[in-house]
Amino acid sequence: MLPDLFLELPGNECKSPRDGLKPCKTEDILFLAALLQRAGNARYILETGDGAFVPEPAGVDDPESTETFAVKSRISRATVRGWFRKRFFPFRRMLANGRAPGHEVRFMGKELRSPTRWKPNEPWKLGKSLKWPFERGFDPLLRELHKIPLLSWQEIRPLKNGEVFCPLDGPVVPVGAELISPPVTWERLCGRHWRVLLCPNCLGQFSGKLIMMN
Ligand SMILES: [Zn+2]
Numbered sequence: 001m002l003p004d005l006f007l008e009l010p011g012n013e014c015k016s017p018r019d020g021l022k023p024c025k026t027e028d029i030l031f032l033a034a035l036l037q038r039a040g041n042a043r044y045i046l047e048t049g050d051g052a053f054v055p056e057p058a059g060v061d062d063p064e065s066t067e068t069f070a071v072k073s074r075i076s077r078a079t080v081r082g083w084f085r086k087r088f089f090p091f092r093r094m095l096a097n098g099r100a101p102g103h104e105v106r107f108m109g110k111e112l113r114s115p116t117r118w119k120p121n122e123p124w125k126l127g128k129s130l131k132w133p134f135e136r137g138f139d140p141l142l143r144e145l146h147k148i149p150l151l152s153w154q155e156i157r158p159l160k161n162g163e164v165f166c167p168l169d170g171p172v173v174p175v176g177a178e179l180i181s182p183p184v185t186w187e188r189l190c191g192r193h194w195r196v197l198l199c200p201n202c203l204g205q206f207s208g209k210l211i212m213m214n
Helices: 028-037 076-086 091-099 122-129 181-187
Strands: 044-048 052-057 069-075 105-109 109-114 163-164 170-172 177-178 190-200 206-214
Touching: 028 052, 028 076, 028 091, 044 076, 076 091, 091 122, 109 122, 163 177
Parallel strands: none
Antiparallel strands: 044 052, 044 069, 105 109, 105 177, 163 170, 177 190, 190 206
16 A cells, blocks of 8 residues: 555645644655755744744844734744654665664565664675665765755656555655564564555655564
């Protein structure tokens, strides 16, 4: 099942996360992307009295400004970008950092990490093959995320069957990866097996689902 929140782009009228949660908790990554894109050069996002999230208008500190705003909170754009990075790139961050909490990791059926160790070079081979590549210890995408335009791909078109919208790449068919907790957790009856859906170009994560546990 494809994740609903990646099947439709938030329109201009959409001023808060579509799952009803606060931006710091939301799964609506496309909304966070839209917010960052709308912010442009504004350094702050304002939460207005009626629960909308909008970029701080230029000249808000100007006493001459006639605009009056009921402002509930003020969030820096960098903070919103941090939420976006954390929420959308957990799988990529795990690979690029070479960290995994003792889990077995498979990408499109191929083992990248056994329960005990990373397969030598496999994460880097995968990193090199991506449209948005990363190397051992250096991930230009995550480091330079502030320079990368979101929701601004060339051609906006409706999705075809099986596609979702990636905020960086536009319509893509997700690929699957799996995370399996270590053997000892299965022996202790707390084993977990997740299946995640990822963007084939940037490894952004569209969904994560627990498919087996004991
Ligand atoms: Zn992508």
